Amino acid sequence: MQCVALKVQDLSKHFIIRKSVFSKKKIINAVNKISFEVKQYESLGIIGESGSGKTTIANMLLKLIDSSEGSIELFGVNITKLSPDAMRSHRKDIQIIFQYTHAVLDPKMTIEELIKEPLEIHKVVNEDEYDAEVDRLLTMVGLSSSERKKFPSQLSGGQNQRIIIARAIATRAKLIICDEPVSSLDVSVQGQILNLLVKLKKELGLTYVLISHDLSVVKHMCNRIAVMYQGEIVELGETGKVLSNPTNPYTKKLIASILD
Amino acid sequence: MKKNNLPLILGSVVLVIILLVMLFPQMFVDQSPYTIQHMRFTHESGKLAVERAPFPPSKDNFLGNDHLGRDILSYIIYGTRMTISLGVLIAIGQFLLAIPMALIAGFGNRIAKSVIIQSSVIFSAIPALLIAIILLKLDFFVELDKQKSAIAFILVLTSVSWARLSGLILERVEAILTQPFIRGEVATGKKHIKIAMENVMPHLAPELIVLFFMEIARNLSMMMQLGIFAVFVGNLGLINDATAGVPINLEISFEPEWASMLSTSRTVISTAPWAILYPALAFFISVLGFNLFGEGLRIALQKKDSRAVLVFRKLINLDFKYIWKNSEAKSKNTILMWTFGVIFVIGLFSWVNHEDYSIRFGDESLKLPEDVVIGTESAINTANYIASKMSQIGIEPMEGKNYLIGYDIGPSYLIESQIFKLNILGKPIEFEKDLDYAFMTSGDINETGPIYDATHEDLFNTQDFSRFEDHYVMIDKAYYNDGAIASFVDNISRNARIKGVLLVARKDEVIGNVIVHASEDLAVLLISREVLDKLSEYPDSSITISTAVKPIDSIGNNVVGIFQGADKNIGDEAIVIGMNYNYLESSNKNVLDFNLKLMEKLCSLDSNKRSIIFMFLDGTINEAQHGIHYIAQDFPYSSQKVQVYIDLTGIESSMFEKVEFSTAQAPITRPFAWSLGHHLDKELIKKGFEVQQLETLFVGGEYVFTASEADNALFWNRGMPTIIIGTVKAEQNTQTLEELGSIILEVINKNNY
Numbered sequence A: 001m002q003c004v005a006l007k008v009q010d011l012s013k014h015f016i017i018r019k020s021v022f023s024k025k026k027i028i029n030a031v032n033k034i035s036f037e038v039k040q041y042e043s044l045g046i047i048g049e050s051g052s053g054k055t056t057i058a059n060m061l062l063k064l065i066d067s068s069e070g071s072i073e074l075f076g077v078n079i080t081k082l083s084p085d086a087m088r089s090h091r092k093d094i095q096i097i098f099q100y101t102h103a104v105l106d107p108k109m110t111i112e113e114l115i116k117e118p119l120e121i122h123k124v125v126n127e128d129e130y131d132a133e134v135d136r137l138l139t140m141v142g143l144s145s146s147e148r149k150k151f152p153s154q155l156s157g158g159q160n161q162r163i164i165i166a167r168a169i170a171t172r173a174k175l176i177i178c179d180e181p182v183s184s185l186d187v188s189v190q191g192q193i194l195n196l197l198v199k200l201k202k203e204l205g206l207t208y209v210l211i212s213h214d215l216s217v218v219k220h221m222c223n224r225i226a227v228m229y230q231g232e233i234v235e236l237g238e239t240g241k242v243l244s245n246p247t248n249p250y251t252k253k254l255i256a257s258i259l260d
Numbered sequence B: 001m002k003k004n005n006l007p008l009i010l011g012s013v014v015l016v017i018i019l020l021v022m023l024f025p026q027m028f029v030d031q032s033p034y035t036i037q038h039m040r041f042t043h044e045s046g047k048l049a050v051e052r053a054p055f056p057p058s059k060d061n062f063l064g065n066d067h068l069g070r071d072i073l074s075y076i077i078y079g080t081r082m083t084i085s086l087g088v089l090i091a092i093g094q095f096l097l098a099i100p101m102a103l104i105a106g107f108g109n110r111i112a113k114s115v116i117i118q119s120s121v122i123f124s125a126i127p128a129l130l131i132a133i134i135l136l137k138l139d140f141f142v143e144l145d146k147q148k149s150a151i152a153f154i155l156v157l158t159s160v161s162w163a164r165l166s167g168l169i170l171e172r173v174e175a176i177l178t179q180p181f182i183r184g185e186v187a188t189g190k191k192h193i194k195i196a197m198e199n200v201m202p203h204l205a206p207e208l209i210v211l212f213f214m215e216i217a218r219n220l221s222m223m224m225q226l227g228i229f230a231v232f233v234g235n236l237g238l239i240n241d242a243t244a245g246v247p248i249n250l251e252i253s254f255e256p257e258w259a260s261m262l263s264t265s266r267t268v269i270s271t272a273p274w275a276i277l278y279p280a281l282a283f284f285i286s287v288l289g290f291n292l293f294g295e296g297l298r299i300a301l302q303k304k305d306s307r308a309v310l311v312f313r314k315l316i317n318l319d320f321k322y323i324w325k326n327s328e329a330k331s332k333n334t335i336l337m338w339t340f341g342v343i344f345v346i347g348l349f350s351w352v353n354h355e356d357y358s359i360r361f362g363d364e365s366l367k368l369p370e371d372v373v374i375g376t377e378s379a380i381n382t383a384n385y386i387a388s389k390m391s392q393i394g395i396e397p398m399e400g401k402n403y404l405i406g407y408d409i410g411p412s413y414l415i416e417s418q419i420f421k422l423n424i425l426g427k428p429i430e431f432e433k434d435l436d437y438a439f440m441t442s443g444d445i446n447e448t449g450p451i452y453d454a455t456h457e458d459l460f461n462t463q464d465f466s467r468f469e470d471h472y473v474m475i476d477k478a479y480y481n482d483g484a485i486a487s488f489v490d491n492i493s494r495n496a497r498i499k500g501v502l503l504v505a506r507k508d509e510v511i512g513n514v515i516v517h518a519s520e521d522l523a524v525l526l527i528s529r530e531v532l533d534k535l536s537e538y539p540d541s542s543i544t545i546s547t548a549v550k551p552i553d554s555i556g557n558n559v560v561g562i563f564q565g566a567d568k569n570i571g572d573e574a575i576v577i578g579m580n581y582n583y584l585e586s587s588n589k590n591v592l593d594f595n596l597k598l599m600e601k602l603c604s605l606d607s608n609k610r611s612i613i614f615m616f617l618d619g620t621i622n623e624a625q626h627g628i629h630y631i632a633q634d635f636p637y638s639s640q641k642v643q644v645y646i647d648l649t650g651i652e653s654s655m656f657e658k659v660e661f662s663t664a665q666a667p668i669t670r671p672f673a674w675s676l677g678h679h680l681d682k683e684l685i686k687k688g689f690e691v692q693q694l695e696t697l698f699v700g701g702e703y704v705f706t707a708s709e710a711d712n713a714l715f716w717n718r719g720m721p722t723i724i725i726g727t728v729k730a731e732q733n734t735q736t737l738e739e740l741g742s743i744i745l746e747v748i749n750k751n752n753y
Ligand SMILES: Nc1ncnc2c1ncn2[C@@H]1O[C@H](COP(=O)(O)OP(=O)(O)O)[C@@H](O)[C@H]1O
Pocket: A015, A016, A017, A028, A029, A030, A048, A049, A050, A051, A052, A053, A054, A055, A056, A057
């Protein structure tokens, strides 16, 4: 039986916004009571328009922000209420691939340092093997070791995205959350990165949660998809089933938009 | 298009100059800042004119002198080191506090954040300046010595100004923490402290460096303002003048420092504006320099393409990241612990660095003779004993010669018995020795004769000496000086066969003698004014004088040695200490032992920057043979180099009731002596000693002690400022030399930094 990599139940996030001390509180229900499960070696796609709460989910899964309600189980361990210190040891299992933006990598660190960092933190290999490991990771994500001494600003967006991927797989993570992994890249590069993700999944036996606002990115990569609308999952199921037989009006609209 | 970074260039020029002045002040002025020119003599059309400080700027004194006669230029130049260091140290203090607090608060620690916010609210509502003034004016701070005062100053200024800086840094830290890459670092599993050191600091560093220079500029201008309110390091906080019951403070520091100059001179701004203008200008230029440099750096760092900046950036990255990163976790802890350890120990040392000033004596006195009198064998033995002690301690003889400096006291006798009586029919009056009278000159004499009262005569114009024949001639010392009296006695005794001379003592003159000048036929006596009255009642009665004497050696020996100062700049400046070694009663052996122990202890203290000259004076029992007169004639050291003479010859017993003390001859124009005297005075009163001042006369702008010529010898003959400390016995002698000795040790040690 496949083991469950991630189990989310009734997860919610409410942002409380207060412009000033005198103005009234405003509550944004960014994520509202969502539940889903991801089995190991599976890929779950989360799709929804911009502002539907996808990044908020990713942040909660990685405990970069605290959730308001609900629970998250990572490989059978409930991590919802873990302290930052206790969480740290679980971070090598779950990693994230961010959307490439300016300064998503520390501009003052070299590529080498950036990739070495997760190796050091989680003591993945011995100290004397760091160099070889950095080379190996660079090769895996399709970069040459000549880029080691460069700064992120000296590389292209696609190359930076590969660095982000290298950092994520460096810890030997089993579950990787990809939040819009290609959306800010050129179309020509997008395909390469997606192919890299597919290749790595095969080679390393990864489990993905792939987040995107673009159905065409998700549909080839994921066996199941969840459709989000205003903080809620409105449809969840096998990719083929959802695409061919959508039940929710929003999903229908979404599918219609890519068929055009 | 290339634009020069003018602020950076100008700022660097100013900073380089400041650095050079701090490191090599002697390159810029020849004059030591410690020299003082209080009076100046000028020849104008053949006439000698005297001017008093302050002097306006002139060719010799480029920026003039202040009203204490200090050369402004050299004071500013030598003051740079301390002033700028203070500014920098305060900035370091602020950053040491502000950065960690800002980082902790930035990572969401509410306590840290509210401490920063509350403190900066408090210090902006009540200006930091005001708080600093109030705090630093507290007696506690004012009374600290130099080093502690500097530390206290830094701590107080740091604590009133760190919060504003911390708030600024916090804002930047928060901005950096919202950058996307921080999320990535957290997701990777990095600890907060590592994120702070490896990610936040490198981004913060360029701004911190800019801020650092700006902060120094701020601190300097804060110090300047404090200076105007008389708050500065090492403020002695003295009362200069309390006439009419209104204390007028004299704010003064004897270490060159700009803020203190402003403070000291602010009262004379109308008469000597230059004394305040130039230190203010020094502040102004430095503040400007640091600000320009900071501004220039900011501009340079903002230009992203500049190559120099890249290198600079890398350097900063190196500082914070590589060092931190490339050391093992273990060694990191070690580094941290060491840093804290070192800071702690330094702090502890400077705060708790209590020297041991206790003094113990009495053990050695068993070996000392029963009495020591000039010219006797016991004196020469004791002198040699003291000399051997000196050489043991590491005190060198003066001018590389002998410890013993001999002087001729002329043929002298020790009096073994003496009688002086007034022959009134029926019941003769016998006077009491050492109270009513004392012999000055004598031999084995037994004579009776009438008195010739010359107290109302003008002895300068005597032509006929026959009226003195076969009489005791009585002369009043009050009307003549010592030289005149000596010549009268000489003149009269050569021109007439007189029986003797009765000298009427001046008011307060000490009467008492054990040694007399040898003379077989002429007796000279010093008599009290009470005896004069008695003799005047019976003008026709004769007097009888009889003495039995024993000849002694005619050589006295002062034992003098110098303990070399350790500092290479001021090591040749000297503190002179004069002490007794003669005594009559065996109970006073302790005093000599005390003097020896005091000497030994002084040489063992760790801060002997200046040289100390120890003089064990011979003949101190008698004014006429007192060694001070002889050493004052031919002083074995440059008088200009002597900062103070501490006269301890008045210490005569180990238990006493009051302390005799005077700083009348340590005027404020001689700052070292003056400050030493001032501290002694304060300490004596603090430790509960009853202080008795010596009688003085005010002559020509300076004071003369009336009790003994010996007290005036070095000040009036050699111009050495003199502080006198002695003991006074009375009914209840509860005070001990141990206590007094520890005060003397402590004050000398603290002043000799
Ligand atoms: N830190 C935050 N504070 C307040 N509101 C937020 C915050 N982060 C996200 N939101 C709001 O939550 C909603 C979901 O945002 P997000 O998860 O970024 O959507 P998506 O990634 O699907 O575009 C949006 O309306 C957004 O404005």
